[in-house]
Amino acid sequence: MKTKAIIFDNDNTIAKIYPDPKNFWLDVFVEALRRCGGVAPQGQAEELMIAYYRNDDFIDKMMHAGVNCDYDEFQRIKGIVDEEFRLKTINEGSSHLFADAVEIFAWARANNMKIMVATFTTREVVEAYFQKAGLQKPDSIYDWNDSMKYSWKKPDKRIIEHLLDPYGINLDEAIMVGDRITDIQTGKNAGCRSVLVVRKDEDGEYSDVMLREIESEKANSPESPKIPDNIIDSLSELRGILS
Template identity: 30%
Template sequence: MADIKIGNEVIDDIRLLIFDKDGTLMELHYYWTQMVGLRAALICENLKLDKDHAEKIAYVMGADMKSGRLRPEGPVGLKKREVVLQAAVDYLNNAGYDDVYDLCFNVFQQVDDISSRELKRFVKPIEGAAELLRNAARFGCKTAIATIDRRERARLAMKCLGFADIIDLVVGADDVSRPKPDPEQIHFLLNAFSIDRSHAVMVGDATTDVQMGVNAGLKASIGVLTGLATKEQLKGITPYVVEDVSKIEILNTSEG
């Protein structure tokens, strides 16, 4: 058991820390702009479309390739894979290209395969993530990931970042039937660890992450400003908002 310190506030008696992945433990914009850019480029290569179309397809999927950042409204980084894929399909349909769902589906799979083989070129950790996870483990606090990504891809990312040995459990979008902010992922984790919600904290960069923790009735939900949500948006849901995970401190307790 550990206490969590946020500025001058202490959240006591915590047995489980639940983290979002993208934008919380690893760089959101770096990862997803590369993934979406490659998806758009391969779709256009297959259809013999130019770079202008590739940038527009990436944009509707949620990535502004000119700025190298994600759009705050998503869908990528916020919504399930199927929603992002459908955004590309809809763009192509509107551009006069029919029957492209299978093409887009196969391209998404192709990019998954490429990124799995060359994952180090796609992922970067958020400052302070490794130290926070290791301190939690050292002080007997369980750690878990709740992500909109697929479980196996999330595991691969954690392994690549060197976090695999300090993350106790990963739950992905493919493990549940309802997306964030529905608390299904959190209920899954609480049941898996047999830990009461009063001893768990959610940490995430998106409003859906923080709202999920609130909806689950956790001891606290902490927002970090390394993703898409603004401080004002997060403050509207939780009093606990910090610049990044390096500002979250784990305090040991004598109760273990």
């Protein structure tokens, strides 16, 4: 089956997040807390951030941190902070598209493939990355504001369907590419091929943790949607997979 669309995650898949994903997300989270009247207890900022992403008693923990808004308002504020921080680092040049992403976009365009992005940053940020690199913007983007509107988060397959349906592209004609297991699950849940890109220079030891989890899934649940069809170190390897 000919591939007609490649759906990319953004953070750490096509774009370098400054200074690294974990610390960037933590900086955004702490600033969002501050704007909502809260402050993380000494040494607990990362724990609180993880509770937020996992939705693990976060409401109660927010109250203890002094946050004076509800969860939906915190989400809205965090989206604003995230966009502000990212646009600043893009303009400074410290956050940018990876070279292998720019290369594979050119190859995909030359082979008449649609380029799509499924991310939880904003459309403005994604388009700024592409504009900074002098590239045509993606054909379709599912962004933070879409997730707020529809309440679909990875690994919800409706994200993939939302991107493909306007172009009449079938699920088996698309491939999902990301750097997290949730990206793989999103593609698999939708019935797409899924490719994991592992950027050890960016993720450090987390890459090893993730790869061990995948090996465990292979041994214990061979049909698990957490298992990618391919694991690559560079997006350039997509040429061989899709040719």
